[in-house]
Amino acid sequence: MKYNNYETSLLKTNRLVLNKGTTNDFLKVYEYDFKRLMGLDGLIEFEKQDVNKIKSWFKGGINNYYRKLHKAHMFDWIVYLKEKAIGNVLTEEENLENNSIEVAFNFHPNYWGKGYAPEAVAAVIDYLFKVGYDNIICAYLEGDVKSKRVLGKLGFKPFNIERDSVEFDNYMVDKYITIMTKEDWLSRTTKIKRINDSL
Numbered sequence: 001m002k003y004n005n006y007e008t009s010l011l012k013t014n015r016l017v018l019n020k021g022t023t024n025d026f027l028k029v030y031e032y033d034f035k036r037l038m039g040l041d042g043l044i045e046f047e048k049q050d051v052n053k054i055k056s057w058f059k060g061g062i063n064n065y066y067r068k069l070h071k072a073h074m075f076d077w078i079v080y081l082k083e084k085a086i087g088n089v090l091t092e093e094e095n096l097e098n099n100s101i102e103v104a105f106n107f108h109p110n111y112w113g114k115g116y117a118p119e120a121v122a123a124v125i126d127y128l129f130k131v132g133y134d135n136i137i138c139a140y141l142e143g144d145v146k147s148k149r150v151l152g153k154l155g156f157k158p159f160n161i162e163r164d165s166v167e168f169d170n171y172m173v174d175k176y177i178t179i180m181t182k183e184d185w186l187s188r189t190t191k192i193k194r195i196n197d198s199l
């Protein structure tokens, strides 16, 4: 990446604020087991996640968590709606071969269906292209129709399919990998801006 800016920096959208979170914010947004929320077997299950498991992810304190992310060239934004933590948008490690980074997202079910995920992810995409990435990757698992829809709204394109990639209960599911190139994003957002300007 060109600019070495690996900060989970403050981002704002029309309705949302994205920023580094606290351990409590993560406990809120991870209240339910997100694998069950994906509805991979056609059923969305509201199964609570073990609080101690989540706490263990932030062992050593939140500053330490963000220090580790920074060192690994990763990001994790808590998404706030009027100061309430409603979800998070995070990245996996970057891939320097095609200057890409993979994004994932998770929203608390109390806040689904209002377009918050696409709005927050769009701000993150903008930021990641600005700091120097050329491609953004995002994957969804077979059966996760909600994530597929979010990626469709944002304009991600099919890139690859990893067959039998992830184990879910006692069966394997395919992973659908999608891509957003910087060019596609810029032409898309410019078009949206032009439409808005002409209204």
Ligand SMILES: CC(C)(COP(=O)(O)OP(=O)(O)OC[C@H]1O[C@@H](n2cnc3c(N)ncnc32)[C@H](O)[C@@H]1OP(=O)(O)O)[C@@H](O)C(=O)NCCC(=O)NCCS
Pocket (backbone or CB within 6 Å): 034, 035, 037, 038, 103, 104, 105, 106, 107, 108, 111, 112, 113, 114, 115, 116, 117, 118, 139, 140, 144, 145, 146, 147, 149, 150
């Ligand atoms: C996938 C997810 C992020 C969607 O967030 P969101 O803010 O609700 O996104 P949207 O409001 O744009 O809704 C996306 C689609 O989800 C579906 N959806 C929304 N609310 C729903 C609900 N309560 N029940 C079932 N489906 C619902 C709709 O098909 C919707 O598309 P539409 O707007 O065309 O109707 C959220 O469901 C989530 O966090 N799921 C659990 C974790 C997960 O799957 N993470 C993805 C891993 S990368």
